Every structure is written in structure tokens, then in C-alpha cells.
Amino acid sequence: MNDKIIDGISQQFSQMLNTLNNGGTELPGQQQVKAVIQSALGKMDLVTRDEFDAQAAVLMRTREKVEALEKVVAELEKKMDNSAS
Secondary structure, X not given: OOHHHHHHHHHHHHHHHXXXXXXXXXXXXXXXXXXXXXXXXXHOOOOOHHHHHHHHHHHHHHHHHHHXXXXXXXXXXXXXXXXXX
């Protein structure tokens, strides 16, 4: 997981906790929050945006190929129907 993303999430989480705390008891430090978030995200089955975009591109090319093959099959079926008649 990208450290930049984890740092951003942990900072936002720490700020939220500090806002909720309103100067009461001491809250866990940012390093502890970061470790908890990193652990939680590590257990999830996540991919980076680059990996997602690459797979989306592969899927798009695959769909285009399937559509082209469907057209070819339809044309062949039509030719077979015409020759059988």
C-alpha cells in the first residue's frame, strides 16, 4: 500500500480523534494510528489505482475482441443458414 495514502489517512484520523477529544485524555500518537491503519489495510484485498487501470484496459481490449468474434460467428451462421437453404 502506498505510504503517502496511509500517511494521509492516519493524519485525517488523528485530526478527527483530536477534534472529538477536545483536550481530554491523551490519544494514541500518529505512529500508532498509522500502524493500526496499515495493519487494517494490509488485511484487505486492495489494489493500487495503476493496477486497477491496467486491468480495466485489459478488460476493454478483451471486450472488443469478444464483440469482433461475435460478429464473425454471426456472419458465419448467416452463411451456413443461406447455404443450407
